[in-house]
Amino acid sequence: MFDPLFRWLESTAFSVWMRESDSLFAFPGILAAHTIGLGLLAGLSGALALRLLGVAKGIPPEAFRRFVPLMWIGLWMNLLTGIALLVGYPTKALTNPVFYLKLGLIATGLVILRAIFRRTGSGQAAMGITKVLAAALLIAWIATITTGRLLAYTYTRLSVDSVRR
Amino acid sequence: MIPFQVELESALRSFTQVAALMRTNWGWPIAESIHFVGLTLLFGSIAAWDLRLVGLAKHVPIAAFHRLIPFAILGFTINAGSGSFFLMTEPDQYVYNPAFQLKMLCVVLAGINVGLFYLTMFRRVNRLGPGVQGPILARFNGLVSLVLWITVIICGRMITFYRPARCRPGQVLGLLADCIVR
Numbered sequence: 001m002f003d004p005l006f007r008w009l010e011s012t013a014f015s016v017w018m019r020e021s022d023s024l025f026a027f028p029g030i031l032a033a034h035t036i037g038l039g040l041l042a043g044l045s046g047a048l049a050l051r052l053l054g055v056a057k058g059i060p061p062e063a064f065r066r067f068v069p070l071m072w073i074g075l076w077m078n079l080l081t082g083i084a085l086l087v088g089y090p091t092k093a094l095t096n097p098v099f100y101l102k103l104g105l106i107a108t109g110l111v112i113l114r115a116i117f118r119r120t121g122s123g124q125a126a127m128g129i130t131k132v133l134a135a136a137l138l139i140a141w142i143a144t145i146t147t148g149r150l151l152a153y154t155y156t157r158l159s160v161d162s163v164r165r
Numbered sequence: 166m167i168p169f170q171v172e173l174e175s176a177l178r179s180f181t182q183v184a185a186l187m188r189t190n191w192g193w194p195i196a197e198s199i200h201f202v203g204l205t206l207l208f209g210s211i212a213a214w215d216l217r218l219v220g221l222a223k224h225v226p227i228a229a230f231h232r233l234i235p236f237a238i239l240g241f242t243i244n245a246g247s248g249s250f251f252l253m254t255e256p257d258q259y260v261y262n263p264a265f266q267l268k269m270l271c272v273v274l275a276g277i278n279v280g281l282f283y284l285t286m287f288r289r290v291n292r293l294g295p296g297v298q299g300p301i302l303a304r305f306n307g308l309v310s311l312v313l314w315i316t317v318i319i320c321g322r323m324i325t326f327y328r329p330a331r332c333r334p335g336q337v338l339g340l341l342a343d344c345i346v347r
Contacts, residue, residue, distance in 0.1 A: 024326070028322065028325075028326045031322050032319040032323065035204070036315055036318055038201070038205060039204065039205060039208035039209065039315075040212070042205045043206070043209025044212060044213060045209075046205055046206065047212075047233060047236070050233070050236060055236065056229060056230065056233050057232075058229025058230075058232060059229045059233075063222040063224070063225045064213075064222075066216075066221045067213065067222075070216075141205065145201045145202050145205060146198040146202075148201070149198040150194055150198070
């Protein structure tokens, strides 16, 4: 149904560059940046989640606010590199249900992270709920990472005119 | 150096049961997912620690952040384990791969960097109270660690794009062969 859209996207200069350029800054570089963004956002917020679950109690949870700019950098890096990867292979991603699952998991993770920061900001933290949120955040990120990896194995169409697998 | 690589490759190839497990339908994708979760755990905890060393969140004593180190070690262990599974399955794709060689070099350098930290300044730095900036060498050590681990991630991603080709006859090989010798 969306094939005309996929065909048009795949014919754009940027999409062709993503797929066919020999430059390390094309697909390989953008993929590497996507992984660094993962490390910054999921890694640093994961460390916060571990702290809320009882690790390294000497660190006040508010201290992790100093890392928020880096988490934002990670989020923006991955939003932009994610869009670039999507424009490179729109059919591959958008015809794969796992891709939508990944997007849903990212949204879930971000909502949970926001809720965590709302609770850790105002001094007194409702520890029970915060711990549940921290555990949920770790699960959401692990699931996001897993679905992300599985995208390479679960797609049925690589590009609009390629044969179904 | 080249016989070393040839021997390493054949030694890795002897773990046939691991390779068989990895070649099942979901073996490789599951190992990759675990490797990426380990990456996130390692990078997240080591980055928080390094950033504190560099000077962020200095109202918190460095010793408090040191409690995150066991999780960095856990992440490293997960990745050394899952990573070795890739090597045992497709050894020639790694042993002769320049991206993998550089990745391992950076892992070793990161190890030396952290070793120097513990040998020369850990005791002093870990006693510092809140609000105290670490000595300049400690800040530099944290920065070096950050740069090295980011390089490790980049090189890891580049492995796919530097798959080694077969060496041409008579090709002059560098210290580490980056083409498949056989």
